[in-house]
Structure formats: structure tokens, C-alpha cells
Amino acid sequence: MAVFLLALSAACCLGLGFVLQQHAAQQAPRSDLLRWRLLLDLMRMPQWLLGTGFMVSGLILSAFALNQGEVSLVEPLLATNLIFAMALARVLTRQTLGRSGWAGVLLLALGVTAFIVAGQPTGGGAPAGELRHWLVVGTVVGLVVLLVSLARRLPLFEEATLLALAAGLLYGLQDALTRTTTLRLDHEGLSAVLRSWQPYAVVVAGVVGLLLVQSAFEAAPLRMSLPALTAAQPVAGIACAVGFLGDRLRVTPAALAWQAAGLVAIVIGVIVIGRHPAMPGTVRDTLESIGAPPEDGAEPREGGAEQKSGGGAEGSPDDEPKDEPTGGSAEHDRPGSTG
Secondary structure, eight states: OHHHHHHHHHHHHHHHHHHHHHHHHTTSOGGGTTSTHHHHHHTTOHHHHHHHHHHHHHHHHHHHHHHHSOHHHHHHHHTTHHHHHHHHHHHHHTOOOHHHHHHHHHHHHHHHHHHHHHHOOBOOSOOOOHHHHHHHHHHHHHHHHHHHHHHTTSOHHHHHHHHHHHHHHHHHHHHHHHHHHHHHHHHHOHHHHHHSSHHHHHHHHHHHHHHHHHHHHHHSOGGGTHHHHHHHHHHHHHHHIIIIIOOBOOOSHHHHHHHHHHHHHHHHHHHHHHTSTTSOOOHHHHHHHTTOOOOTTOSOOTTOGGGOTTOTTTTOGGGSOSSOOTTOOTTTOOTTTTO
């Protein structure tokens, strides 16, 4: 029971933190995208610091959950962070949940339940050796590099989705390595932990993942990034746990079918919730939805996601800025393209 409470509390903190961080990231200069300067600029924003406080609290709670339960049990529960993000977004945008919102919540809840009940995640398997550790880590890192490279060649909306996918893979890997670290701490002590590479890999994965996810939040509305992030993390975490932690799932045909159905329901539920109208778009959209006047920095920025071709606001006279920004559209005004 403690694992469930810790994981759901972590999901609550993560969901609230993501919404607050995205609101702040939308106000950051576009030239900061995928640059470390982005994090320095965001540190000056109180709303981002508050969101980061929630996120760090969520990471600490998830570490406690991973210390007491298997990764393949905790990860599906962490995916419910999107429900808490939806709750805060619903307050900000004053949107009702509606059929699609309830359908997404139901799919996500049923998917988590089906996967846990059918898979019955347990530990006890022999942890893999260093070679398999490095093979799994190398595979995840290679996929992250590939996704980031592809993202740089796409328009901002699509770039945000791929960056969030890459961050989700890193966060899943981070969760598995956190479990490895806590197990070593319990059995071998702090000195053994400090001599191993896993805790440092946890820090690196967390920092790089933070840069990727904040860049995704900056590039496009939350609905373009958070579903991808939330769907990728449990899949990557479970794969890593089975790959090198010795996590075991039931492998009977019926159990495998229900586990697959549960994962599919989780992913679909995440996407449905993430695309719900209650999930905030840009800061300007949110301010308008609650009847507040635009603040400084809330107007469309140069090359901002609001002007992205193919976006929902394209072509709406009321949403277009009065003065045409210099530097062209968002597709051409990418960081580094102007020197």
C-alpha cells in the first residue's frame, strides 16, 4: 500500500510541476531552445521555480516508491501524473472535462490496473551484469540522440513531441537506475554507491532530460509534449527494469495479452487527456480563457509556436499579432539559424 501512496503522490507533484513549468517556459526567449542558457533564464521566473519544486518533490517521492517496489509496478502509477496535470489545467482554463476527458481518465486508470493485475510485477530475478547494463543504457541513449537529431529537422510542434519522447526515455532510464542505486545503498552502504557509476548517471539523465523537456515546453503548447513524455517514461522504465534489474512479469499468453492491452490503454489514455481542450496551450491562450489581460511576454514571440504553420490558431484574425515579427515564421527562425 505504501508503494501505491508514494507513487500516486509523486505523480501528483509531477503533474502540477509540469503545468507550472510549461507556463513559464512559454515566456523564455526562442533562441534558448535546446541550450543550457534556457535553464538559467527559467531560474529567474518564480512560477518555474515553484513548478520545479513540485517536480523535485515528485522525484524524491518516486525514489522512495522505487526503493520499496519494482520499477514495473511504480512506472504505470507515475503515468497518472497527467490526470493531476489535467486537474490544474482545468482550473486554469475553466474547461469542463466532457466525454473525451472522462474517457481518457478511464482508459488510463483501466490500463494501469490491467497491467499491474495481469503482470503481477515482482523482483527477485538475478540483476544483470555490467555488460547488459551498458547495452541497455547505450540503446536508450542512442534512441534519445536519434530523436533529438530528427527533432531539429522538424517544425516546432513536431519537434516538441520528439523532444518530449526523448526526455521520457531518459526519465524511464533514470527511474531504473534509481532503483539500482537504492538497492545498492540498502545492501552495500553509501561507500559502495559512491564508487559506482549509476548514481552519477541518474544525475546526468535527470539534467539532460530537464533540458529536453523544458525545450519541448517552450517550443509548443503542453498538449504537444506532455502526452509523449508521459507515455514514453513507463515503457522505457519497464523495459530497463526487465533488461537489467531482474524484474519479472507473468508470461502466460493471457497475462501477456492483458499486459499489452493495459500498456496500449495507458498510451491512448495519455494521448486523449493530453489533447483535451482543458490542457493549456500558450500563455496568451490561458490568459484569454480566464478573462485576464495579456501580460508582458505573453504575446506571441518571434518565431513562437503560436505562428506555426498548421497550428490551430493559424488564420484566425483575432489571434494574429498586430505587428509582423521580424525573422520570419517559426519554421525558419530556429536557434542558430540566424547566427
